[in-house]
Amino acid sequence: MVRLSSHPARALRGEIAVPGDKSISHRSIMLGSIARGVTTVSGFLRGEDNIATLDAFRAMGVQIHDDGETLRIEGNGLHGLTEAEDVIDCGNSGTSIRLLTGLMAAQRFYTVLTGDRYLRRRPMRRVVEPLSRMGACIHGRDNGEKAPLAIVGRPLTGITHDSPVASAQVKSALMLAGLYADGATRITEPHLSRDHSERMFRHFGARLETDAAGVTVYGGHELDGRDIVVPGDISSAAFFLVAALIVPGSELLIRGVGVNPTRTGILDILAAMGGSIELLDQREVSGEPVADLLVRSSALKGIEIGGDVVPRAIDEFPVICVAAALAEGTTVIRDARELRVKETDRIAAMAANLRAAGAAITETADGMIVEGTGRLNGVTVESFGDHRIAMSMLVAGLAASGAVTVSDTECIATSFPTFTTLLDRVAVR
Numbered sequence: 185m186v187r188l189s190s191h192p193a194r195a196l197r198g199e200i201a202v203p204g205d206k207s208i209s210h211r212s213i214m215l216g217s218i219a220r221g222v223t224t225v226s227g228f229l230r231g232e233d234n235i236a237t238l239d240a241f242r243a244m245g246v247q248i249h250d251d252g253e254t255l256r257i258e259g260n261g262l263h264g265l266t267e268a269e270d271v272i273d274c275g276n277s278g279t280s281i282r283l284l285t286g287l288m289a290a291q292r293f294y295t296v297l298t299g300d301r302y303l304r305r306r307p308m309r310r311v312v313e314p315l316s317r318m319g320a321c322i323h324g325r326d327n328g329e330k331a332p333l334a335i336v337g338r339p340l341t342g343i344t345h346d347s348p349v350a351s352a353q354v355k356s357a358l359m360l361a362g363l364y365a366d367g368a369t370r371i372t373e374p375h376l377s378r379d380h381s382e383r384m385f386r387h388f389g390a391r392l393e394t395d396a397a398g399v400t401v402y403g404g405h406e407l408d409g410r411d412i413v414v415p416g417d418i419s420s421a422a423f424f425l426v427a428a429l430i431v432p433g434s435e436l437l438i439r440g441v442g443v444n445p446t447r448t449g450i451l452d453i454l455a456a457m458g459g460s461i462e463l464l465d466q467r468e469v470s471g472e473p474v475a476d477l478l479v480r481s482s483a484l485k486g487i488e489i490g491g492d493v494v495p496r497a498i499d500e501f502p503v504i505c506v507a508a509a510l511a512e513g514t515t516v517i518r519d520a521r522e523l524r525v526k527e528t529d530r531i532a533a534m535a536a537n538l539r540a541a542g543a544a545i546t547e548t549a550d551g552m553i554v555e556g557t558g559r560l561n562g563v564t565v566e567s568f569g570d571h572r573i574a575m576s577m578l579v580a581g582l583a584a585s586g587a588v589t590v591s592d593t594e595c596i597a598t599s600f601p602t603f604t605t606l607l608d609r610v611a612v613r
C-alpha cells in the first residue's frame with residue numbers, strides 16, 4: 185500500500201512528453217498479432233494494462249520482441265493464434281478483457297479470461313450478449329455478467345448491434361469478432377466513442393465502412409502488418425493540463441499528444457471553463473492527429489457538461505472534478521453514468537474525496553453538481569484502487585492549501601508509470 189503525498193506547488197514549468205496512448209497501444213498488439221507479417225510499434229505504453237495484453241498474445245503463440253524502444257510483432261495471420269496453456273489474466277484492464285472476449289469468441293480453441301478484483305466486478309454482458317447473438321459460446325459468473333469468462337471459440341455470423349451505451353470497448357470487441365464472422369457486422373452507438381479501432385483497422389487493410397451512425401466490418405479478409413507510431417496519451421496529458429491551469433504562474437508544453445477528435449472532450453471542457461490551452465504544430469502520425477499542447481494557468485469558472493462531449497472525455501472526469509472544485513461557480517456533470525462502472529465508481533469516489541478536501545458536491549445518478557469555491561484543503565484520501573482517482577487527487581494537492589496524501593497508489597502503474605517522475609520534474613516548489 186504505497187502512499188504518496190502531493191504538496192502545494194509554486195508553479196508548473198517546462199516541457200514534457202507523456203507516454204503512449206493506452207487505447208492505441210492495446211490495439212497495436214492485437215492487430216499486429218493477427219496480421220500477416222511484421223508489425224513494429226514505437227511509443228508503446230509500457231503500463232500494466234498494456235503489458236497484460238502483450239502477455240496474452242505471447243501466451244497464444246505470438247513472437248513479440250521488445251528492444252526497449254520498439255516492439256516487433258511477428259504476426260501469425262488471422263487464424264494463427266494458438267490455445268493458451270493457462271488462464272489469461274487481464275489484470276485491471278477493461279480494454280484487454282472486453283476486446284479479447286470478442287477476438288477469442290471467434291478462435292478455434294478454448295480461452296478463460298480473468299482479472300483483478302476490480303475487473304471481476306465490472307459488467308461484461310454488454311459484450312457477451314451481442315457476441316452470443318453472433319454464435320459465440322461464452323460463460324461467466326452472474327449469468328455471463330462477470331469474469332472469469334470461459335470462451336469456447338466457434339464460427340460466428342455477422343449481426344447488427346445497436347449498442348445502448350457509447351463504448352469503444354463494446355464496439356471494438358464486435359469489430360474484432362467481425363473480422364472472422366460470416367458477412368457484415370454492424371455496430372451503432374448513441375454517440376461516437378473513440379474511433380482508434382476504426383482508424384487502425386483501416387491502417388492494417390481491413391474491410392470496413394464508417395458512417396454517421398456507426399461502423400460495419402466485413403469478415404474473412406487477412407490483415408497486413410504495419411509500422412505504428414503511438415502518440416502521447418491525452419488522458420495522461422489531462423492531469424498535467426489541469427495541474428498547470430490550477431497552479432498560478434504555470435506554463436507547460438506537452439509534446440506529441442494524440443488529439444483525435446473522439447478524445448479531445450477534455451480540451452473543449454477546459455476551454456469552456458476558461459482554460460488557456462493552445463494546440464501547436466498539428467500533424468498526423470499513423471492515421472492519428474497529434475499536436476503539442478501549451479497550457480497556461482487560468483482562472484476557471486463552472487460550466488454544464490453533458491451530451492456527446494461525455495464519451496469524448498470519459499476517462500478525464502476525475503480530474504475534471506478537481507478543476508470544477510477549484511473553479512468559481514457551479515459545474516453540473518450529467519449523462520456520465522458510465523463512470524459508475526469503471527475501475528471503481530468514479531462519481532462516488534471523487535465526490536467522497538473532494539468532499540473530504542472541503543468541496544461542496546452533490547452526487548446524482550449520472551454525474552454530480554460541484555459548487556466551486558476556488559479552494560481545497562489538505563487531506564488524506566483513498567485511491568479506491570483506481571489509477572485515475574489516485575492521480576487526480578495528487579493533482580488537487582498541487583493547488584490545495586495543504587498536502588494531499590493518497591493511499592494505495594500502486595494502481596498508477598496501470599496507465600502512467602512515470603507520472604510522479606514527470607510531476608517532480610515540472611513542479612516548482
Ligand SMILES: O=C(O)C1=C[C@@H](OP(=O)(O)O)[C@@H](O)[C@H](O)C1
Nearest residue numbers: 207279350351352353354498499
Ligand atoms: O476502448 C478503449 O480503449 C477504452 C474505452 C473506454 O471504455 P468504454 O468503452 O467502457 O467506455 C475507456 O474508458 C477506456 O479507458 C479505454
Ligand SMILES: C=C(OP(=O)(O)O)C(=O)O
Nearest residue numbers: 276277278279280499526
Ligand atoms: C476505464 C479505463 O480503462 P479500462 O476500461 O481499460 O480498465 C481507464 O483507463 O480509465
